[in-house]
Amino acid sequence: MRSSIRLGRIKGIPFKVHISFLFILPFFAIVFGFTHVPDILGFQLGFDNLPISWPVKLGLGLIASILFFTAVLLHELAHSLMAIRHGYKISGITLFIFGGATEIERQPKDAVGEGIMAFVGPATSLIIGVVLLPIWFLLRDAPSLGINIIAIMVSMMSFYNILLAGFNLIPAFPMDGGRILRSFLARRIGFIPATRTAVVVGKAIAIGMAIFGFFYNIWLILIALFIYLGAKEEEKSTLIGHTLEGITIGNVMTSDVSVVPPTMVVRELLDKIMMERHIGYPVVHNDHVVGIVTLHDVQGIPASHHYTTEVGQIMSRNVVSVGQDIPAMDALQIMARQRIGRLLVMEDQILIGIVTRSDIIRMLEIRSMERGIPLGRG
Ligand SMILES: [Zn+2]
Incomplete structure (x- = not known):
């Protein structure tokens, strides 16, 4: 936290x-x-x-x-x-x-x-x-x-x-009672349906509590909101975790990584972005990754400076890398925690791939269609 x-x-x-x-x-x-x-x-x-x-x-x-x-x-x-x-x-x-x-x-x-x-x-x-x-x-x-x-x-x-x-x-996520209820149901109907049922029960309790709170105690509305949002969050993370089970970064990464040198000027970078349709590139100098540059970093650079500003000046030096064996779900969590959209995949200090949030989301969508698990968006 x-x-x-x-x-x-x-x-x-x-x-x-x-x-x-x-x-x-x-x-x-x-x-x-x-x-x-x-x-x-x-x-x-x-x-x-x-x-x-x-x-x-x-x-x-x-x-x-x-x-x-x-x-x-x-x-x-x-x-x-x-x-x-x-x-x-x-x-x-x-x-x-x-x-x-x-x-x-x-x-x-x-x-x-x-x-x-x-x-x-x-x-x-x-x-x-x-x-x-x-x-x-x-x-x-x-x-x-x-x-x-x-x-x-x-x-x-x-x-x-x-x-x-x-x-x-109280049998509602994120309270302990919600987990007890899910565990009880899971033995009978399976984990995913049990999660869904427990979420519905949790939301219903939250709504009931909010209505009751409206008439009797305003604090209950706050607690109801906490329960309602907790139930939704639990549903989402359970379904995502379950759908991505067994998928590692190696399964979703792009291995053919296109890189740029720190001395490349912004104009050349923009041309490359237009040609290759990637929006982020690892910046490599002497075979070492020294940063990462995205379209976002270019925003705010006036067009008159596009021929003089080098990638090395605008890149982000906060490079987060993972190994190819880590679960895709963990990579999603790392990106959420660090508030970044892509991770470099390194093995023995060597860049072997790049993975973006959309790579994982796409896999998630394909898997959920295969398995008939409606995930919803957002
Ligand atoms: Zn507890």
Whole structure:
């Protein structure tokens, strides 16, 4: 995830916080410390009623929010450890505004494993919440202020962990419940139809939640939007990943690469582009790739400079290369992350091909027609 700060490692898994988290932590501290939250189902959910000064309330609120996000981290850690047990590689855990996310490097194919992986997160939250319940009941009516504070802390952690478990069990992508549902369906109807059904269920829940939120609680609309977009994203990436399965860069790249020297002037480059109808070229000097130049780099160069400006002056030096054995899906993700449209394919420092986003999209379209999987565009 972009814009994240790395905090450390737990059992070898890097964990990061997204910058949105730096705003949400003080926000939670204030909500937990001051807002008079109506006590729900007998739980005490804030420190506002206690006879203490405001800095103490703020401090307690901060401790409560740190405890809460520690619980979120435990939830994510449960997902990660179970994923590792199933042989997946975890690139990290990120805490962000909506909670946490475990980044798995590959799309899960093993549907049963995915269900267990998804289930252990909410299960962990539920266990934390339920274990704290009796402690809350024991401490709740204590006469001392110190024990009162601990009791409220326990009450809040119990309530919010149970809420976290419940929220994540909603059977809609991108919640854990959506994955559990897909895994359950996949055993009966297959992975792709299961994904589609789970996406439809997720979207329906999101729409229902938005309508309900419109009348009762405006925050639900935001959560509904998050779920709706998450469901769509999941559908797209699952279908693309599945369709491109087994396709490597070697299958889609252009091996006959046309290159240009850094000393070529823009006018010559434009002629070459018109003749060959490529829009990007690797720039090669003494058999080494030194950059990449595209039609985009030429834009903004006035026509009067076309005979004097050399490719070496306008090319991009950020050359991203891959090996020919990497999956096409991974190449798509690299291009999306780096915001580039083409990758050079290198083997032992030698340029052996070039692959563009459209090469992969074309393969995707051909495959989806062959297999009768409608992908949609966009
Ligand atoms: Zn989860």
